Amino acid sequence: LGLPEVPPPVAARRASRRIQVGPVPVGGGAPVSVQSMTTTRTCDIGATLQQIAELTASGCEIVRVACPTQDDADALATIARKSQIPVIADIHFQPKYVFAAIEAGCAAVRVNPGNIKKFDDQVKEIAKAAGDHGTPIRIGVNAGSLDRRLLQKYGRATPEALVESALWEASLFEEHGFRDIKISVKHNDPVVMIEAYRRLAEQCDYPLHLGVTEAGPAFQGTIKSAVAFGALLSQGIGDTIRVSLSAPPVEEVKVGIQILQSLGLRQRRLEIVSCPSCGRAQVDVYKLAEEVTAGLDGMEVPLRVAVMGCVVNGPGEAREADLGVASGNGKGQIFVKGEVIKTVPESKIVETLIEEAMKIAAQMEKDGVAS
Ligand code: SF4
Numbered sequence: 001l002g003l004p005e006v007p008p009p010v011a012a013r014r015a016s017r018r019i020q021v022g023p024v025p026v027g028g029g030a031p032v033s034v035q036s037m038t039t040t041r042t043c044d045i046g047a048t049l050q051q052i053a054e055l056t057a058s059g060c061e062i063v064r065v066a067c068p069t070q071d072d073a074d075a076l077a078t079i080a081r082k083s084q085i086p087v088i089a090d091i092h093f094q095p096k097y098v099f100a101a102i103e104a105g106c107a108a109v110r111v112n113p114g115n116i117k118k119f120d121d122q123v124k125e126i127a128k129a130a131g132d133h134g135t136p137i138r139i140g141v142n143a144g145s146l147d148r149r150l151l152q153k154y155g156r157a158t159p160e161a162l163v164e165s166a167l168w169e170a171s172l173f174e175e176h177g178f179r180d181i182k183i184s185v186k187h188n189d190p191v192v193m194i195e196a197y198r199r200l201a202e203q204c205d206y207p208l209h210l211g212v213t214e215a216g217p218a219f220q221g222t223i224k225s226a227v228a229f230g231a232l233l234s235q236g237i238g239d240t241i242r243v244s245l246s247a248p249p250v251e252e253v254k255v256g257i258q259i260l261q262s263l264g265l266r267q268r269r270l271e272i273v274s275c276p277s278c279g280r281a282q283v284d285v286y287k288l289a290e291e292v293t294a295g296l297d298g299m300e301v302p303l304r305v306a307v308m309g310c311v312v313n314g315p316g317e318a319r320e321a322d323l324g325v326a327s328g329n330g331k332g333q334i335f336v337k338g339e340v341i342k343t344v345p346e347s348k349i350v351e352t353l354i355e356e357a358m359k360i361a362a363q364m365e366k367d368g369v370a371s
Contacts, residue, residue: 011236017179021107021240024085032233034059036242038065038066048075049082052087054250063085064090065088080104080106109136114165124176130180134180139182140184142213144157162196163199190227190228190231193228194232211242212228216245217247218251229259233265241256269302271305272292274308275313280312281310285308299361304320310327311328315333330345331346334353334356336360
């Protein structure tokens with residue numbers, strides 16, 4: 001009947017040039033990478049490396065470290081050498097630390113044009129040093145530190161102002177033949193941020209680092225980031241992401257990975273499909289879902305587990321999943337790959353699901369399905 005085709009869930013990625021942040025490609029169709037930033041004092045090398053190790057274990061692919069003092073700049077070489085993932089030095093105010101970070105072997109340097117007053121005069125030397133070392137530069141424009149000129153011109157940090165600041169800075173590098181650049185235009189308001197990135201995406205082919213700056217505590221920041229990144233990534237915009245939370249950085253990484261998995265931009269690992277429960281539920285769905293989630297935490301295989309409260313949608317969802325339970329009458333029907341394999345009393349549902357999940361995971365690993 002000529003029904004319209006269902007569009008793919010995520011649009012084709014925007015064509016962008018590719019840069020290398022150490023071994024991690026960014027842009028040019030490379031997988032969207034997840035970043036975070038350490039919260040330790042960078043000059044405390046042991047604590048910083050410890051936090052980087054924790055971030056690496058949680059799936060972080062690129063890490064940024066602040067560099068506000070000479071002691072921090074002096075620590076960069078050791079941190080860059082010993083970190084398991086590429087280290088980006090984050091520089092505000094002091095152009096001299098840009099040179100220090102490049103010399104230290106950092107995988108990239110982030111500069112904020114609004115916060116480096118003398119920066120424009122030194123672009124030629126920075127472009128030369130970065131070019132000689134193969135060090136990309138992120139031009140990181142931030143609503144909270146927008147160039148005074150642009151604040152006067154636009155009155156506030158509008159999408160136009162953020163984009164103009166970034167492209168102006170990029171043009172200074174381009175004058176010296178340097179294009180090893182990625183750009184961010186962060187704002188704490190997802191609506192402004194989305195519009196800024198959309199405009200930027202149309203006006204250049206640099207890879208884009210997405211971020212909602214100062215997104216807030218974990219709950220609010222997670223939602224703001226998911227909404228903003230979802231809107232942009234679903235249109236193919238964005239090459240690397242950082243979720244900013246007022247929470248431990250490992251939490252940022254978990255949220256970032258979950259956003260990418262939700263959009264199908266990264267292979268899903270453990271996915272719990274659980275119902276919200278309602279007046280028909282015959283088990284405590286919240287408790288069941290929590291216990292199953294906790295019991296399967298850390299599982300590396302793409303396993304979909306359905307935890308359903310009653311027989312209305314239960315059997316259907318449980319059948320669609322790799323593994324599932326449909327509860328009712330104090331019992332749980334356990335499904336594996338669509339087939340009921342057993343019925344167990346309610347008290348045995350969690351342990352049975354975990355046991356069966358382990359068996360499926362072992363088989364997946366044997367078959368090379370694990371990511
Ligand atoms: Fe309610 Fe059953 Fe649907 Fe869960 S599966 S929300 S208990 S109808």
